[in-house]
Amino acid sequence: MTSRRREVIIIGGGFAGLAAAVDLAEQGIPVRLLERRSFAGGRAYSFRDKFTGDSIDNGQHLMMGCYHNTLHFLDKIGSGHLLRIQDSPRVDFLYEREGRSSFTCPSLPAPLHLLAGLARLGTISWRDRINALRVGIALRNLNGNRDDLANITVRQWLDSLGQSDRIQRRFWDVVALATLNERPEIASADMFARVLDQAFMHRKTDSTMVISKVGLSELYVDAARAFVESLGGSVQLNADVTRLEFSSNRCSAMHLRNGDVIEPEMVISAVPYFALRRMIDPRLRRSSPSLGTLDQFSSAPIISINLWYRQTVTDLEFAGLIDSRIEWVFNKNMIAGSPVKRPQHLALVCSGAHDAVRLTKDDLIRLAIGEMNRFFPAAGKQSPIHAYVLRETEATLSHGVGMAQLRPGCGTEFRNFYLAGDWTATGLPATIEGAVMSGQLAARQVLAES
Ligand SMILES: Cc1cc2nc3c(=O)[nH]c(=O)nc-3n(C[C@H](O)[C@H](O)[C@H](O)COP(=O)(O)OP(=O)(O)OC[C@H]3O[C@@H](n4cnc5c(N)ncnc54)[C@H](O)[C@@H]3O)c2cc1C
Known part of the structure; x- marks a missing residue:
């Protein structure tokens, strides 16, 4: 006789929550996803513009070939064909008086393709292009250990590598802002080094740009929900979790705005840090080893x-x-x-x-x-x-200096309570890829306990 598998409640229907739900449902785990709003998708959704009828994203999202977890997730739910994936990395830059200059990469192994791509950027001097080699060498020499960069900004790191104002403004700053959503004077160098490593130091295809051909909701929300429901799971909308109770090292109760109270067996929180903060009593939060940093995020x-x-x-x-x-x-x-x-x-x-x-x-x-x-x-x-x-x-x-140390991992001191979301310690910036990866990690950890 097989034992009944414990139900997993997932709070939050963004990329992280849906990725966790998909992986758990696929493994035969009973899944119930609770989403506060009347639609899922979180910070990556789309809707119809009333005037034109066009689909509008809540913000244009750009992905990259190095989003391996995301691409796998989208393929699994049958949405891979809705992506426009470049054959070869290419980004066009426009300058007010100088016109256009394109970053295109020749067929060279990484990271030579990055350096060759920079060498082709006509608006950067030869001296700057040669100097850019120092960034590539610094990345190689890190060997994955970015601890020394945790306490300095992107600007300080690039300055220390002799990058001129011009190449910073015309290339590095653009990459930093696009990938970290933070200015180089604020963003931390360790996260930037991680991005560069992920995008440019491995396979050339990792550096390609990936864009959804359809609105974000059409890309993944409906397909992920259908996948989960086809395997017996449920996605409940308008299910606003207002308070979590903890006792005996467990999450013992979940209170919903409609008055329902759930006594959960297993919980994955896949909401942003500011939403989780609101659900947990401040005294408990501050004394918790895994949730104690929540008040320091911005x-x-x-x-x-x-x-x-x-x-x-x-x-x-x-x-x-x-x-x-x-x-x-x-x-x-x-x-x-x-x-x-x-x-x-x-x-x-x-x-x-x-x-x-x-x-x-x-x-x-x-x-x-x-x-x-x-x-x-x-x-x-x-x-x-x-x-x-x-x-x-x-x-x-905000990926400022010191942020990496504050991000909690997936497991908590509460035996049935796991964390996911782009803000958790994935080692990646807060992106779609970080969110999907966090959901998949949480699912794996829950499966190991089931
Ligand atoms: C404008 C914009 C542009 C972006 N551009 C890019 C980009 O180009 N590339 C990229 O990779 N990333 C980009 N991002 C980041 C990316 O969208 C996020 O990293 C990702 O969507 C986060 O997913 P998540 O599941 O962790 O969180 P969320 O998407 O925030 O999902 C959390 C879900 O939890 C729900 N929730 C909250 N509170 C409760 C509650 N009390 N009860 C129940 N449910 C609750 C929310 O409604 C939400 O649906 C961008 C983000 C924005 C906003």
């Missing part, structure tokens, strides 16, 4: 501005804008495979937006239009017919 915002132009503004799929408060422009029609569709829907991104987040919606639209006019002559000849601004004030963890 977040960095991302602003997204969607503009629709009647006439074509750009033929590029996406581009980084150098020396601009808007860092990236994504050509949504082209990414979706409809390059000639009009109006042209462009999604603009402003990361680490601590200052811009204070601007009004109208000011943000004005700023965006001004920057589009500056970089794209065709934008200056027309006005957008529609604009939509999204502000994610707690988009990601």
Whole structure:
């Protein structure tokens, strides 16, 4: 006779919670996922714009070939074909007066492809390109040990490696802001070194850019839910967990806003740190070895501005804008495979937006239009017919110096309570890949206990 397998309750239906649910359901574990909102997807979701009918993401998300856990998760739920994966790494950068310069990598083994890619960036001097070798050598010499970089910022590290202001502004800063969502003066060098190692020091395909051809919710939310439900699990929406109780080293009760109380067998918390903080009594939290750092976390915002132009503004799929408060422009029609569709829907991104987040919606639209006019002559000849601004004030963890030491691992001192989410100690920045990896780690740990 087989014994009944214990039910696992997962709190939170973002990438982390859904990845955990998928892996557990696949292993025959009874899974019940509780999501506070009326839709799942967390900080990576999409919805229909009422004016144009187009799909809008809560913020454009860019993935990379090195997102191995994410790509595996998406393949498993049958969504891999909805991704646009570059054949070879390529990023176009735009400069106001100098035009375009492309980062393209030749067929060389990593990390030579990175250095060759830099060498091809026409807007960086030869001296700077040769100097960039020092970053590659420093990464190699770390041999995975980034402890010495934990207490310095990205800026301090790049300065110590003799990187000029120009190459920092024109290349390294763009990479740091895009991957860490934090300015190089704040972001910690150990996390940046980890990103560079992951993206550029292994396989060339790891450096390719990966973008969803469809809205984020269409990419993974429905498919993950269907996968879990087909295996007998459930995804419950409008299920807001307001309080967790702990006794005898266990999570003993979960209180929901609708008055329900659950006595859980096993729990995976896959909510952001600020949501978990609210569910746990402050005295218990502060005295807990695994949850005691929750009060020390902080977040960095991302602003997204969607503009629709009647006439074509750009033929590029996406581009980084150098020396601009808007860092990236994504050509949504082209990414979706409809390059000639009009109006042209462009999604603009402003990361680490601590200052811009204070601007009004109208000011943000004005700023965006001004920057589009500056970089794209065709934008200056027309006005957008529609604009939509999204502000994610707690988009990601702020990867400042010292943050890595605060991030808790998956297991806690409570026997039936595990942590997942992009903010936990995955060794990765707070990204989709970190979130998926954390969910998969939590599932593995729960399985080992089941
Ligand atoms: C605008 C923006 C742009 C980004 N760009 C990128 C990018 O380009 N590349 C990249 O890799 N990453 C990017 N990220 C980061 C990425 O979206 C996150 O790292 C990832 O989605 C986090 O997933 P998660 O499951 O850990 O948390 P979340 O997505 O926050 O999921 C947590 C879930 O828990 C639910 N919840 C909260 N409280 C409760 C409660 N009390 N009861 C029940 N449920 C609850 C929430 O509603 C949510 O659905 C971006 C994020 C934003 C906001």
